[in-house]
Each structure stands twice: as structure tokens, then as C-alpha cells.
Amino acid sequence: MLDDIKALKEEIATYSITNQDELEEFRLEFLSRNGRVQSMFKNLGSVAKEDRAAVGKGMNEAKQLAQKRFDEAKINLEESTATIRKATDDLTLTAPVTPIGSLHTLTQTMDEMKNIFYRLGFTIADGPEVEDDFHNFTALNFPPNHPARDEQDTFFVRKNDDPDVMDLVLRTHTSPVQIRMMENTQPPIRSIMPGRVYRNEAVSQKSYFLFHQVEALYVDENVSVADLKETLITFVKLMYGSDVKYRLRPGFFPFTEPSLEMDIWWGSEKDGKWLEILGSGMVDPNVFKASGVDPEKYTGFAWGMGVERIAILKYGIDDIRTFYENDIRFLEQFN
Numbered sequence: 001m002l003d004d005i006k007a008l009k010e011e012i013a014t015y016s017i018t019n020q021d022e023l024e025e026f027r028l029e030f031l032s033r034n035g036r037v038q039s040m041f042k043n044l045g046s047v048a049k050e051d052r053a054a055v056g057k058g059m060n061e062a063k064q065l066a067q068k069r070f071d072e073a074k075i076n077l078e079e080s081t082a083t084i085r086k087a088t089d090d091l092t093l094t095a096p097v098t099p100i101g102s103l104h105t106l107t108q109t110m111d112e113m114k115n116i117f118y119r120l121g122f123t124i125a126d127g128p129e130v131e132d133d134f135h136n137f138t139a140l141n142f143p144p145n146h147p148a149r150d151e152q153d154t155f156f157v158r159k160n161d162d163p164d165v166m167d168l169v170l171r172t173h174t175s176p177v178q179i180r181m182m183e184n185t186q187p188p189i190r191s192i193m194p195g196r197v198y199r200n201e202a203v204s205q206k207s208y209f210l211f212h213q214v215e216a217l218y219v220d221e222n223v224s225v226a227d228l229k230e231t232l233i234t235f236v237k238l239m240y241g242s243d244v245k246y247r248l249r250p251g252f253f254p255f256t257e258p259s260l261e262m263d264i265w266w267g268s269e270k271d272g273k274w275l276e277i278l279g280s281g282m283v284d285p286n287v288f289k290a291s292g293v294d295p296e297k298y299t300g301f302a303w304g305m306g307v308e309r310i311a312i313l314k315y316g317i318d319d320i321r322t323f324y325e326n327d328i329r330f331l332e333q334f335n
């Protein structure tokens, strides 16, 4: 009996299984209820008592071996059919296109601006979007009843009649970051401060209730208007190419004196118009005083650029709302 078991094991171990049919034959032969292994178990009762343990053990081993071979052969066959299917694929077919995301137009524009100013030696800083009245207005030399403080333009987060409690606003420009910068750092300062700003304006082709600015602040001894002009002109040439058509004209801001605004020509030679991209100027001594910088010792320039405007000119977009609608057909054009 033990010899029979040994022979059976041998047969199980060497049985040839090279395809699905042979696998099925193997199963019927050794693993099915009427298969040879089960038949042997039926005979166990007639084995002499003293041999029973050894025979039973041998039979179990045969059964396990058969199961193991079956499982392994099954997996092998599945893998090889998969390989065969791959080998017959048409390798000349183009690969399926997996859509991948890309950076938003505004992010791309901001990154480009940051790169240019980084090359010009500016560091990058930021500040909070919820600001207090002092940083957003007072320290920037806005008179107490300036129209920009009006609820028409400003989103108030906390409005209070008690003069001891400061109003909180969504910042209406990135200029308050200048104040925070000077409160925390003594000159020389040469930084840009990009970020979101908010204004309570009706949505139209030209305005939106949120937009982006890149603020700049350059404070040192002997900084002049010539430095400001030179920096702005270098920037627009790097951004739009050396043949960009620009103009600088006088402007007014409470926090700069003198103030300048910069326009870029948009459209063709004959059929175009000036588009304002930034406000700038020499930092007003009152602003230095409010933020702890000595106006006798230092001078400085500052600007606030409109990122949407810069992007509109760069990419020929004519409606500011398209930046915020997230229409995939718009976004895909700028991959």
C-alpha cells in the first residue's frame, strides 16, 4: 500500500500540464470525488491497524501535492495566456491619451513674474488676506473718510462703531503687506508680495470681486524715481519682449509721492488701446513713519501690479471672468 502511494505521488509530481485541457484532466484524475486519491481514502478501512497511521499520512500528502500542483499550474497558465495576448497587441497603435492637469493661467503668469523679479534680486513675501483697518488703510496714509473705505468697495469682515475695536476687512490691495514687512524688517528691503485682493464691485467683463496683485517694495538709502522707472521698464521688456509699447504717466495714491501709473498698448498699431497694468511711486514719508522706518535716512519705491491685466496682455484674453469660470476649454488652451 505504501508503495502504491509513493507511485501515485510520483505520478502527480510529473504529470504534464501544459494547457487548460490537461489541467482539467489532472483535476478529474486526482482531485475529483471519484479521482484516484479519494478512491484510496475509501480503502483506508482495510489497511492493517498498525499501518494505518503511516498510510493515512501518505494519502494526505498525496492529496496536498495534487492540490498544490493544480493551483500552481492554473496560475502559470493564466499568466502565460496574458503574456500571449500582450505579444499580439498592435504595437504601432498610438498610446491612449491620459488627460493631465496643468497650472492655471494666472498661476503661470504669477510664476513668470516671480521668476523675473527673482532675477532682479527681489525676495518673495506674503501677508494675511483678512486685514485690519490700520494695515489696509490708516498706515497707508488714507484720510479717515477716504472713499476707498466706503462699503461700496470694501468687504467688511467685522465692522464696529466702537473706536477701540478695529474694523476687519478682506484686503482691498496687497499694499498692507508693505507695512507688515517694514514693521518686521529694517531696510534694505527688496521684496515682492503676490496675492489675492477683494473688492465689492459688480462683476463685468472688466471687473471681478476678487483679483490678484504683485506688490513690490524697495527701500534703501538713495533710492530714486530713476530706479523705479528702470525697474518697471526692465520688467515689461522681460515679460513682453523688448519691442513692447509702454508709457508712464502721473497718478495719485495716498501712500506715494510722486505717483506713476504704467500702461501697455493692447492690440494692433491702428486699432488698439492703452491698458493700465500698475500703480507705483515713491513711498510717502508718512508711510515710513507709521511702520517704523526712518524717513530721514531712507527712501523707497513701491508698486502694485494687476496680475489679471498682465495675463490679459500676455495671452490676449478679453474677459476677466474667464479666469474664474474654470471652463476646461479655456484652461486647456494654456497647457
Ligand code: DAH
Residues within 6 Å of the ligand: 172, 173, 174, 175, 215, 216, 253, 255, 256, 278, 279, 280, 281, 282, 301, 302, 303, 304, 305
Ligand atoms: N494699492 C494700489 C491699488 O490697489 C496699487 C499701488 C499703487 C500699489 C502705488 C503701490 C503703489 O505700492 O506704490 O490700486
